[in-house]
Structure formats: C-alpha cells, structure tokens
Amino acid sequence: KSSVFLFNSLTGLAAAAVFFVFAKGKFDFCAEIFPYIISFAVCFIVCMFSSFMAIKTGSLALTSLVISYSLVIPTLYGIIFRKDPTNLLFYIGISLLILSLFLVNFEKGEKKITKKWLIFIVIAFFCNGLCSTIQSSQQIKHQGLYKSEFMFTVYMCLAVIMAITSLIREKKSKEEYLNKYNLFAILSGVANGVTNLFVMVLST
Numbered sequence: 516k517s518s519v520f521l522f523n524s525l526t527g528l529a530a531a532a533v534f535f536v537f538a539k540g541k542f543d544f545c546a547e548i549f550p551y552i553i554s555f556a557v558c559f560i561v562c563m564f565s566s567f568m569a570i571k572t573g574s575l576a577l578t579s580l581v582i583s584y585s586l587v588i589p590t591l592y593g594i595i596f597r598k599d600p601t602n603l604l605f606y607i608g609i610s611l612l613i614l615s616l617f618l619v620n621f622e623k624g625e626k627k628i629t630k631k632w633l634i635f636i637v638i639a640f641f642c643n644g645l646c647s648t649i650q651s652s653q654q655i656k657h658q659g660l661y662k663s664e665f666m667f668t669v670y671m672c673l674a675v676i677m678a679i680t681s682l683i684r685e686k687k688s689k690e691e692y693l694n695k696y697n698l699f700a701i702l703s704g705v706a707n708g709v710t711n712l713f714v715m716v717l718s719t
Contacts, residue, residue: 529704
C-alpha cells in the first residue's frame, strides 16, 4: 500500500495543479494574502495530522462525520460576526446534525471512544473549521480575488511537508512508493482542489 504521508503529498500536488490550471499558470500575489495563507496552511496541516491520528485511534465513520460537521464553525462565524441571516430550517438542520452523531456511533464492532481519540478529533474539528473560515474571510476581504495564489501556495506547502515527513518516517523503497494506490491520491487531490475552488467561488 502507499504510505500515508506520501499519499497526502501527492494529493497536495494534484490539488495545487487544479489551481495552476485554473490560473493558466499566471499568478498575481499580494502581500495582504500571506497572513491568510500562513494561518490556513498551519490549520490545514495540523488538521491532516490530527485526522490521521483520530482515524488510527478511533472509528473511521465517526471521525469522518465529526470532521465534516466542522463546517458549522464558519457558519456560526458568519452569523455572529457578519450578521448572516438564519431561519427555522437552519436550526432544524443543526438539531439533525447533532442527532446523527448519536445514530452513527453505536454499532457492534466499532472502536470505543478513547481520551486520545477525543483530543485528536477536537483538534481536527476546530482546525478544519478554521480553514473554511479563513478561506471565506479572505475571499470576502479581497472581493473574490487571489483564489489560485492562495490555494496553490497552501497545497504546495502541504505537499512539501508531507514529502519530507514521508522520507523521515516511512523509509520504503522507491518501488514500494510508486504503485497503483497513488492514482487514488491524485484523484483525491483533484477532487479536493475542485471542491475548494467551488467553495471559494461561492463564499463571495
């Protein structure tokens, strides 16, 4: 199987390629976006590591579900700080999300919730939510500009850091690295890049 960190490095490269193609290879960096890039990159990488550890120490289904709920963070940020409107359907939706946590967790054969898992999932939850908040804030602040510059830089940082981590922690031969599972890393990266592109377009 492909190594976890190499997998994420290839994912980062593929996602960066999406924004490179979207920008047609032409970038126009602005000094004002670098604080957003740095804060997003830190949260993103911490989220990746903590998500991996949460999956290792707990239920995959519950881990994925809780991390997906982190999108509540930018939603609440918008309501509190940008005065975004809410309605009855919003509160019904939040209630159903909370209910689903109880419905998905308690099946036979699932790993038990441990203290380690709770620590890692809380970190992953908040970091993933902060990523979306930073992303949408940058787009609103700069009126939809610098999408490609922002995300290309972030994904390249991810790719480099994950590649270095792989070399240190996953000492395998080149033949073991280059295998069919890496195709899934590339497909995952493209899907991730396209998703984030649409998120940035919609955030404005």
